[in-house]
Amino acid sequence: MSAVSMETPAPLAIESPARRAWRRLKQRKSALLALFVIVALILIAIFAPLIAPYDPTKQSWSAVRKAPSLAHWFGTDEVGRDILSRIIFGTRASLSAGVISVGIAITIGVPLGLLAGYLGGKVDAILGRITDAMLAVPFLILAIALAAFLGPSLGNAMIAIGVTATPLFIRLTRGQTLSVVKEDYIEAARAVGNPGWRIALRHILPNVMPALLVQATLTIATAIIAEASLSFLGLGQQPPAPSWGSMLNAAQRFLTNAPWMAVWPGLAIFVTVLSFNLFGDGLRDALDPRTK
Amino acid sequence: MFSLIAKRILQLIPTLFVVSVLIFSLQQLLPGDPALVMAGEEKDPEVIEQIRKQYRLDQPIPVQYVYWLKGVLTGNLGESMRLKASVSDLVLAKLPVTLQLASMAMIIALLIGVTAGVVSAVKRGSKLDYIVNVIGLIGISTPNFWLGIMLIFLFAVNLGWLPASGYVSPFEDFWGSMKTTILPAFVLGNAIAGVLMRHTRSAMLQALDSDYVRTARAKGLLETKVVIKHAMRNALTPVITLGALEFGTLLSGAVLTEQIFTIPGFGKLIVDSVFNRDYAVVQGVVLVTATTYVLLNLLADIGYVLVNPRLRG
Numbered sequence: 169m170s171a172v173s174m175e176t177p178a179p180l181a182i183e184s185p186a187r188r189a190w191r192r193l194k195q196r197k198s199a200l201l202a203l204f205v206i207v208a209l210i211l212i213a214i215f216a217p218l219i220a221p222y223d224p225t226k227q228s229w230s231a232v233r234k235a236p237s238l239a240h241w242f243g244t245d246e247v248g249r250d251i252l253s254r255i256i257f258g259t260r261a262s263l264s265a266g267v268i269s270v271g272i273a274i275t276i277g278v279p280l281g282l283l284a285g286y287l288g289g290k291v292d293a294i295l296g297r298i299t300d301a302m303l304a305v306p307f308l309i310l311a312i313a314l315a316a317f318l319g320p321s322l323g324n325a326m327i328a329i330g331v332t333a334t335p336l337f338i339r340l341t342r343g344q345t346l347s348v349v350k351e352d353y354i355e356a357a358r359a360v361g362n363p364g365w366r367i368a369l370r371h372i373l374p375n376v377m378p379a380l381l382v383q384a385t386l387t388i389a390t391a392i393i394a395e396a397s398l399s400f401l402g403l404g405q406q407p408p409a410p411s412w413g414s415m416l417n418a419a420q421r422f423l424t425n426a427p428w429m430a431v432w433p434g435l436a437i438f439v440t441v442l443s444f445n446l447f448g449d450g451l452r453d454a455l456d457p458r459t460k
Numbered sequence: 461m462f463s464l465i466a467k468r469i470l471q472l473i474p475t476l477f478v479v480s481v482l483i484f485s486l487q488q489l490l491p492g493d494p495a496l497v498m499a500g501e502e503k504d505p506e507v508i509e510q511i512r513k514q515y516r517l518d519q520p521i522p523v524q525y526v527y528w529l530k531g532v533l534t535g536n537l538g539e540s541m542r543l544k545a546s547v548s549d550l551v552l553a554k555l556p557v558t559l560q561l562a563s564m565a566m567i568i569a570l571l572i573g574v575t576a577g578v579v580s581a582v583k584r585g586s587k588l589d590y591i592v593n594v595i596g597l598i599g600i601s602t603p604n605f606w607l608g609i610m611l612i613f614l615f616a617v618n619l620g621w622l623p624a625s626g627y628v629s630p631f632e633d634f635w636g637s638m639k640t641t642i643l644p645a646f647v648l649g650n651a652i653a654g655v656l657m658r659h660t661r662s663a664m665l666q667a668l669d670s671d672y673v674r675t676a677r678a679k680g681l682l683e684t685k686v687v688i689k690h691a692m693r694n695a696l697t698p699v700i701t702l703g704a705l706e707f708g709t710l711l712s713g714a715v716l717t718e719q720i721f722t723i724p725g726f727g728k729l730i731v732d733s734v735f736n737r738d739y740a741v742v743q744g745v746v747l748v749t750a751t752t753y754v755l756l757n758l759l760a761d762i763g764y765v766l767v768n769p770r771l772r773g
Binding site for chain 1 (some may be wrong): 474475476477478479481482483486487489490491597598600601602603604605606609610612613617624708709711712713715716719720730731734735739742743745746749750753754757
């Protein structure tokens with residue numbers, strides 16, 4: 169990237185870590201494309217009412233299971249609703265489920281991970297066992313069990329997925345904390361009399377951030393698939409509100425005469441998840457100090 | 461070596477204890493009177509009374525837990541409200557089906573994942589390497605259940621080669637069984653093939669960079685021989701142990717895959733029980749899954765120690 173360094177003649181040594189990561193990220197075409205798709209999806213979710221050609225819940229008995237056409241680009245479903253509009257509105261459920269459940273996992277997981285790594289001892293041992301126990305239950309099975317006991321709703325699905333993803337963040341934060349807590353600058357911060365919470369927030373947390381960012385991006389992908397799975401099973405978004413997972417569930421019954429009903433929601437999940445995975449991979453490479 | 465393994469086994473006890481507490485606590489999440497909720501549609505006061513007695517809901521929660529754990533340790537996972545059968549019997553009846561599916565999926569995943577990983581490592585940086593990586597990422601990002609539905613559409617609805625759903629036991633009709641399980645096994649296998657490919661690729665890259673491979677090449681051995689006999693042998697050990705860890709993903713995937721292909725296994729059991737608010741079965745299935753997973757982890761660790769001479773004491 170000689171072009172960039174010519175624009176910014178400042179020596180590399182004072183380039184901020186965030187700026188360096190961004191410069192590296194820009195070199196990765198696939199990650200940039202993924203970022204572009206993610207931004208587009210966010211805009212679609214926000215402006216769904218303006219973009220969608222039809223009301224996503226409006227049924228029309230004269231347009232039941234119509235193949236894709238000029239009037240209905242993606243076709244219509246079993247009660248004559250416009251599939252394109254439902255896909256557009258479904259972006260809201262998927263993205264918010266991905267972001268909110270990961271938000272829940274971070275809010276609980278990061279402080280606990282910092283505590284475990286910083287304090288060590290009994291706290292670490294207890295949190296370690298809880299993390300092990302939660303990770304022993306396969307992701308989706310734990311999420312399904314939690315959602316089943318909490319009751320079916322999109323909100324509960326987000327809580328279930330968020331709680332299920334929490335041990336990932338406890339473990340990650342703990343590991344990263346352990347690796348920086350022995351560094352000299354932490355020792356120095358402690359020597360000048362900083363309180364523990366300040367060291368954790370000001371000195372340890374920034375070092376955990378890069379790994380956390382990568383994990384969060386990749387976990388959003390997992391959470392989106394989990395939300396779609398729960399909605400597919402009827403444990404997430406409740407009808408008639410649109411969600412890609414529940415659309416696939418309905419589509420399964422009409423595979424023979426309305427296969428398009430199954431194509432679009434699956435494709436939407438696939439593109440969204442792939443984008444988060446690609447972006448996460450790119451971010452990991454960009455933030456890794458070992459790669460160029 | 462034995463002390464290492466013994467230490468690992470001792471570590472399991474607190475983990476399994478916490479697992480049991482977590483799964484028991486699930487029922488505290490039920491809104492309102494758990495006896496009423498667990499009774500479901502049935503509003504017969506006698507049934508509700510029976511649930512109250514069975515779960516000892518009139519006692520304090522820790523006492524309830526102790527009774528529940530006592531049952532679990534003696535193999536009594538409770539009763540299914542809906543099927544009027546013991547949860548352990550239900551689980552035991554469904555487990556072989558899912559195990560068959562999971563093993564077939566694992567074979568498929570290893571065949572695809574290891575081949576792809578070795579090829580992309582050997583051809584590192586080439587177009588082929590790039591394509592394999594992209595396909596791997598696509599595989600990881602494809603939702604299981606969508607792939608299942610699309611394959612049903614292609615092979616069952618359109619081509620009519622395979623049945624869309626159902627299950628035949630291999631002991632009754634082997635080929636019939638293969639026909640009903642090959643699509644779901646492929647769907648399941650696909651979910652972890654990409655992960656195994658990535659593991660294989662990085663392990664192979666490391667092996668190909670090592671001194672013994674350089675020595676083998678310097679001896680003038682054929683490159684295929686170097687790759688297969690020297691690099692692959694060393695690279696595959698961690699891949700196989702990591703494969704055991706992916707078993708959890710297979711069990712997760714089985715839930716939706718079995719649902720789509722109407723295969724009467726473990727995954728379908730948990731979904732059906734969720735729909736019917738048969739909470740004892742949900743708890744039982746989760747408990748058995750977690751225990752299986754923890755034990756598999758242990759086996760993977762032991763296997764790793766056994767094949768790695770440096771860890772043998």
